[in-house]
Amino acid sequence: MDINKFDLYNPPEDLVEKAYLYYSQLRENNPIHENSDGSFIVTSYETLVDIYKNHQLWSSDKKEEFKPKFGNSLLYEHHTTSVVFTDQPDHTRIRKIFQHAFTPRALAHIENNVEQLVQSYIDEMKEKKDIEFVRDFSFRLPVDVVCDILGVPKEDRKLIRDWARLILGALEPTLSEEQFKSGCSAVLNFKNYLKDQVNLRKKNPHLSRDGEIISTLIDAQSSGIELSEVELLHQCIFMLNAGHETSTNMLSHGMCEFINNKDQLDLLRNDETLISSAIEEILRYHPPIQVNNRRNKKDTILENKKIPKGTSVHMIIAAANRDPKQFNNPDKFIVSRKPNKHLSFGLGIHICAGNTLARIEGRVAFLKLVRSFKDFNLQAKPKIANRIRFREIEQLNIEVS
Numbered sequence: 001m002d003i004n005k006f007d008l009y010n011p012p013e014d015l016v017e018k019a020y021l022y023y024s025q026l027r028e029n030n031p032i033h034e035n036s037d038g039s040f041i042v043t044s045y046e047t048l049v050d051i052y053k054n055h056q057l058w059s060s061d062k063k064e065e066f067k068p069k070f071g072n073s074l075l076y077e078h079h080t081t082s083v084v085f086t087d088q089p090d091h092t093r094i095r096k097i098f099q100h101a102f103t104p105r106a107l108a109h110i111e112n113n114v115e116q117l118v119q120s121y122i123d124e125m126k127e128k129k130d131i132e133f134v135r136d137f138s139f140r141l142p143v144d145v146v147c148d149i150l151g152v153p154k155e156d157r158k159l160i161r162d163w164a165r166l167i168l169g170a171l172e173p174t175l176s177e178e179q180f181k182s183g184c185s186a187v188l189n190f191k192n193y194l195k196d197q198v199n200l201r202k203k204n205p206h207l208s209r210d211g212e213i214i215s216t217l218i219d220a221q222s223s224g225i226e227l228s229e230v231e232l233l234h235q236c237i238f239m240l241n242a243g244h245e246t247s248t249n250m251l252s253h254g255m256c257e258f259i260n261n262k263d264q265l266d267l268l269r270n271d272e273t274l275i276s277s278a279i280e281e282i283l284r285y286h287p288p289i290q291v292n293n294r295r296n297k298k299d300t301i302l303e304n305k306k307i308p309k310g311t312s313v314h315m316i317i318a319a320a321n322r323d324p325k326q327f328n329n330p331d332k333f334i335v336s337r338k339p340n341k342h343l344s345f346g347l348g349i350h351i352c353a354g355n356t357l358a359r360i361e362g363r364v365a366f367l368k369l370v371r372s373f374k375d376f377n378l379q380a381k382p383k384i385a386n387r388i389r390f391r392e393i394e395q396l397n398i399e400v401s
């Protein structure tokens with residue numbers, strides 16, 4: 001296709017399959033590209049960094065943008081209350097609670113839990129020949145971790161996953177009436193569910209555990225951090241959503257790339273000190289969140305193009321992470337890559353609040369997998385979901401030995 005006609009709101013049918021190819025063509029030919037609705041797509045590493053760093057100019061607040069899309073619905077309430085879609089000063093106030101949730105002590109507790117969970121899935125995998133890696137491993141770990149820290153019982157975890165998908169699915173560039181309705185009822189059900197959990201802990205403080213987030217947030221609230229009940233509930237929903245799909249996809253893509261690049265798997269097997277750089281490379285190579293958004297508060301020039309005030313900009317992390325001006329040999333998966341300043345966790349004031357936790361999950365998972373199995377192979381072509389904002393592997397059938 002003629003890349004100048006590329007439109008995120010009417011994307012080519014093979015965009016998911018050939019995402020990195022389309023995005024690199026945009027970056028090379030038209031790094032500030034206008035969509036049919038007047039919004040812009042930006043793809044170069046340098047420009048993404050500039051936008052992330054200049055939060056005074058580039059707003060994350062989505063009230064104006066989401067009003068026509070979501071009206072006064074619960075989806076609107078959720079997506080405009082979540083920390084990620086707020087500007088200062090609200091952002092500074094709300095973000096503080098995440099510092100309470102992820103203290104070094106809480107993270108040590110969580111890491112211990114991650115070790116045990118990973119070992120238990122591996123023990124089960126050893127009993128099987130054929131493995132669906134998403135179902136048997138990569139989906140389980142982040143959901144179990146995030147539900148444990150939120151104190152959600154095992155039997156409710158499927159509900160949480162379904163709600164999360166419906167709520168995050170509403171952020172895709174186009175939205176059907178049905179997706180809208182199910183997104184709204186997912187927010188309602190999720191809110192009611194968490195309200196019960198909050199009340200349970202308020203009435204029974206002895207239920208609170210070390211490293212458990214709802215109690216930490218309630219404590220933070222009572223120790224003077226200004227946060228309404230609605231704000232608290234939406235941060236919990238956001239954390240559950242933000243903390244599991246993304247990590248699931250980091251793990252699934254990691255497995256795929258180790259299978260596609262056995263030389264890199266062997267490198268890690270022979271030198272475990274490469275584990276941290278290997279996780280960074282998985283994150284760079286397939287950013288689980290492929291697109292972030294901002295809107296400018298005044299007229300701006302980006303790479304010589306005039307961007308009028310109030311324009312929505314789609315920042316393609318998937319393109320910036322493969323920008324040859326920043327990364328040598330960007331389309332190659334290299335576990336020892338250093339430096340590797342990928343943008344998969346964003347940058348600036350909104351940088352991912354759970355990045356340490358996600359990195360712990362990645363390191364523990366792949367170290368234990370590599371130590372437990374000699375080899376991994378694909379049984380079928382991985383199934384990639386038809387989504388643009390999140391890069392999701394739906395099904396990954398593998399054989400382990």
Ligand code: HEM
Nearest residue numbers: 083084242243246247250288344345346350352353354358
């Ligand atoms: C591989 C896994 C993950 C990836 C790739 C990822 C990616 C991101 C990105 C790109 C942002 C920035 C959004 C923006 O600037 O607009 C972000 C923000 C955020 N993430 Fe993550 N994330 C991951 C895991 C997690 C986990 C495990 C948690 C918590 C349990 C979490 C919680 C958050 C929160 C609270 C924010 C909002 C921060 C703010 O606005 O100040 N994330 N994440």
